[in-house]
Amino acid sequence: MPVPPAPAPSPGSAVQDGPPRIGLLGIMQPLYDDMIPGITEHQARYASRVAERLSGIAEWTVAPPVRGREDAERAVREFEEAGLDGVLVVMLTYGPSLRVTRALSGSRLPLALANIQPEAAVSASWDMDDMTYNQGIHGAQDTANALVRAQVPFEVVTGDWESPEFGERVGRWARAARAVCALRRLRVGVFGYPMNGMGDARVDETSLLRVVGPEVHVIAPGALHRTMAGLPGEAVRDLMSWEDSVFEVDGRLSEEEREDHARMQLGIELLLEESGCGAYSTHFDAIGEDGRFTRLPMAAASTLMAKGYGFAGEGDVLAASIVYAGHRLAGDGHFTEMYAMDFPGDSILMSHMGEGNWRLAREDEPVRLIKRPLGIGGLADPPTLLFRYRPGPATLASLVALGGDRFRLVVAEGEVLDGAELPALEMPYGSFRPDSGVQGCMDAWLRAGGTHHMVMNTGRRAQDWQVLCRLTGIEYVPV
Structure with a gap:
């Protein structure tokens, strides 16, 4: 049934249409630059593929790869200024938690930690480059530990990022994040x-x-x-x-x-x-x-x-x-x-x-x-x-x-x-x-x-x- 058109809603007023608006924060570090030239650009493309795969459940803003504390704080600040509903954290490689702890623990945006990697299966053809591209799990552990110690609530979604189940779980978190932000406003x-x-x-x-x-x-x-x-x-x-x-x-x-x-x-x-x-x-x-x-x-x-x-x-x-x-x-x-x-x-x-x-x-x-x-x-x-x-x-x-x-x-x-x-x-x-x-x-x-x-x-x-x-x-x- 149709409803009469509403006036333009003010912040916190009646429900606004559209999908959740989520920032993707990809984390890595400069340690691997000399070992694998171009790794930052390579993993940035991976982050973009993840956002494209999830485009049906949210509107995504993908930050440039975070390689240090200043990068993290700038990216999260820009997410907040844009009025996004949440931040999905993705480990592009191992990233030390103390470089992102202040940015994540100080944010009012709901957080989720996507425990994923580019390749779903470990292969006999992998070399050291592949190991480095797919080593996000211990960065996720380090970051989750920091958030738990800081008493920051967050969601965790582990899985194959190309699977329907992963998309369903991220969608559930994104909707919850939108509701949380709406309640706060x-x-x-x-x-x-x-x-x-x-x-x-x-x-x-x-x-x-x-x-x-x-x-x-x-x-x-x-x-x-x-x-x-x-x-x-x-x-x-x-x-x-x-x-x-x-x-x-x-x-x-x-x-x-x-x-x-x-x-x-x-x-x-x-x-x-x-x-x-x-x-x-x-x-x-x-x-x-x-x-x-x-x-x-x-x-x-x-x-x-x-x-x-x-x-x-x-x-x-x-x-x-x-x-x-x-x-x-x-x-x-x-x-x-x-x-x-x-x-x-x-x-x-x-x-x-x-x-x-x-x-x-x-x-x-x-x-x-x-x-x-x-x-x-x-x-x-x-x-x-x-x-x-x-x-x-x-x-x-x-x-x-x-x-x-x-x-x-x-x-x-x-x-x-x-x-x-x-x-x-x-x-x-x-x-x-x-x-x-x-x-x-x-x-x-x-x-x-x-x-x-x-x-x-x-x-x-x-x-x-x-x-x-x-x-x-x-x-x-x-x-």
Whole structure:
């Protein structure tokens, strides 16, 4: 389904298209120049071949071969200035670690060490030149040791650089690196205040900023009210017309209801763009008790998620951040929660009050924009997008604040079932069957402190989340 075009995104705002942007840092040293004239140029061509082989998974910037500390620091600085998402380190020959330790340990870019060599097999035809070209393994050991001692997180990918498996693993790291950088640039807008008494969403904002990256930005409800009032009528009509072309619109919805909803959606997005926020959270009481609003922005959350914004209800900054990371890591992050367990079906009913990324909707049923009564918030009926989740493999992830600088990611893989409709349920929903079964999954989820808000992505994404955790120092707990 198409989504309306977004304004040009500011750093950290809605998801930007395109592959991860990665720098390739090839390391060697001048020791072999006299022994093998032209070795630097020879190995530079090898680095270029590696980047060309991986061109389908990332956009590559290949630095000239690094032969000393100044080369390394200049190359990494240029990667950072170019706004790249990560650095893939490749040993072109043995390179002493102390010449690159400062550059790598001081960089904010996620790192991966590609433990590869030009030739996949040792051959009887090799001479000393071939031995030198293919001796990167002990440079990788030296450099990895330095990074471990410096407590710098990094990923390792060992393998034949021409194999599909190597490309798949580098692609997984590159996507995780992009998500990590996006989190470090992220601002999460909170409209009003968090839900009183809800403890698993509370977090020390300083620790969140320092360890994970997101900055919390409070937006007053009054700013939303003023922005809504100032929107041009043409923009409101354009959004309503677009909804008519994409959704099955409930005929019971009045023009007034739809216009008010459209103004809320456009107002929220405009405020997010102006404040550089790529994710946000609203709490129904913060909207309902304000006194100036007619209804809650349910459908707005669904379409803004479909456009790439992170979202969570009830002022939950942790969940909004991980939904945003889900967009960047795996595509189409979806905010949800576990509503009820179905023991006979060994599954869990997933839903929330009315928000959900409709890009995860079944393809054989229309997404409906409905008139929907809702007692929560004490306001008028909020237009809501109703759909069932698309059946197939799926992954849940919950970001947990453990206190201080300790964070944990609880991850469950499983299947969204092709189950029966629930006609009385007027909000996005689906049944998730964990691979470990309801009992095993929930026992482990609760022991790990998994929160009640989470992100869902289609596909089996646990390994992607695991790499992200290795790059950030977040504890990874599969359940």
